[in-house]
Amino acid sequence: MTNKELYKGIAEDGLSLPSTMGIFPSSKDFIFSTESIEESLKSTDYFQLINFDVIEIDKDENGTVKQEYQLIVSYLEEEFDVNLYVVDARSNDYSEFGFGNMISDEEMEIATQQDFYLESVMYFGNDALDSFHLQLKIIQAIVENPSIVVDFMPNRLLSGKWTKVTAESEIPPAPSYLYVIHSVYDEDENGNRVYWMHTHGLHRCGSVELEMLNIKDGVEQMNSALDMIVNAFIKPDFRSSENEEFNIGYDGLDITFCWKRWEDVVKDYPVAIPGGYNERQPENENYEPCGVLLAVQEGNTLTPEVYAATIADNPIFFISDQETERMSALAYQRFESYKKAFNTYFNPEADEENYYRFLIKLGFDVDHEMNKEHIWFDVYGINENNEIFGVCLNRPYAVEGLNEGDEGLYPQEMITDWLIYTPTNTITPDNIYTID
Structure with missing residues (x-):
């Protein structure tokens, strides 16, 4: 599928990528058996198990057990197809992953001692946050007391204690758990910095990833604005096509943005800046569908930095x-x-x-x-x-x-x-x- 087709599918049809998470037990003696997995899924009150199929239980040439299961679960009047895999954890390296919340040294040490972990793969439904919450509930139903959870799309580690508390609650976690904002900068010889701020995790929510390019001033305010915009984009009833204006707040005047696909915008910036054309090659992940955010004032598109002073002055942000x-x-x-x-x-x-x-x-x-x-x-x-x-x-x-x-x-x-x-x-x- 071409990028043009991907943009159309995301903007018009909510095309998304699957969400992948892995959960690690907190006991070295934990065993992933078909019987225990099925019983845990049947006995939970979090959701209803509609179907449970064993796809494969085998050993590879190294003697490693391979287990795969397909589920259908009902949650909040919606059905979800979920794939589960028991995965060999002994060669994993999470040194490049960020922490989504506080993880103790003990939790990390326990996780690194596990031979296997449980991986879940599912497409989100109508509400991304509810779907994320369901995915946590499914894996925690099987591994009741986890050490850590690995959220692969934003490359983030989550505390096992947080996972247990959150999965057992009827209230979903904050939308910020759906994505991460990375800020990358270059610094010139005078100490001046140029930032590229971009998200990871929104593709599973039926949205383009969002970014701001060539940011030199008001970095903290731009990060706040990006957070507010993302929170709007992941709402079930929100759909913003490219070049379509939307408001995130008010301070006497509307705080208005739009997004344009990076292919139409990056040519207007220096090629060597973070997120510039030099980083947008087909073999690079930054070639994926992304929307560059621009401020809109009186019909003109401008750098988001024009709102830095406005955002610093405590405007009213629109929260759903x-x-x-x-x-x-x-x-x-x-x-x-x-x-x-x-x-x-x-x-x-x-x-x-x-x-x-x-x-x-x-x-x-x-x-x-x-x-x-x-x-x-x-x-x-x-x-x-x-x-x-x-x-x-x-x-x-x-x-x-x-x-x-x-x-x-x-x-x-x-x-x-x-x-x-x-x-x-x-x-x-x-x-x-x-x-x-």
Whole structure:
């Protein structure tokens, strides 16, 4: 299939690549038998096993057992075809893989001691995030206590503890687990850098991979914008064709982008920059379908850097109702762990090296349609009724009577997100298990 056909298939039909993950046991004695795999899949409450076929159980010339299975599972009123493979792990090298969350040395050591791991391959359904969640549920149903999970498309390792907590939850993980953003730069003799920012993982979500080229200023803001754009692209009801304008936020004016296929854009940039023409050869993975993001103002396409100052000035980003509900549900579900950490670690008189800062995001109704504005607060107290005493950190756009620096007491039901800044880490509802 040509790149032109791939672009058409992705943009119009949601053409995608399969998602491949591997899960490693946390016990050297774990055995992948047909009976145990089938029984685990049948007995789980996560999904319904519709069909289980044994494709091959054999030994190769080295005596290595080869096992392959085909499944059909039903999940959230949708059916999925899944292939499972028991894979020899003894020659694997994951030194080039990034960490998607906190993985202990012990988890990595246990993983490297395994002779075999379980690999799963499946195409995502209508909702990429739900599909990713299902894939975690399938492999964790078989390997209940994993050491690590390998997500091959973004080349990322995931904690076994995180996998267990996430798979056992009814709430999906953050969309950021679907992809990774790589930032590559060149530096000239004066120390000036030119960045190429690009995603890996979106092809399994029915989207082109996205990128920004020739970025020299506002790198942090461009990374934030790229995150927001990706989160829009992976929504079930979002479909953006090339050259079609879309908005990701508002600060008095719309923050508008479009994407163009790299073949139509790269010729306008120096050939030797990161992501330039020199890297776009057929034998290189960067030859794949990718959309270069451009800012749009008054019908003209410009470098995304024109929005750097706007994004730095705290605009309103458009977050889907689905993602807002997911974040709120997870923050609410794990609030008791947050409260426990607050009661354990909060000390306003602690020095900088021992200070834990607790933040909470609250949703305020701003119109008759119950739309909400979400505002961050510093937390200084949580009472027995789970009411939060906090100080407003942001300048509200539409909440009457609330200003930056105002103090108040707010009910738990208003929580839409929270953070804990420790002396060494940032704790979220996603990784609270590391401190709980």
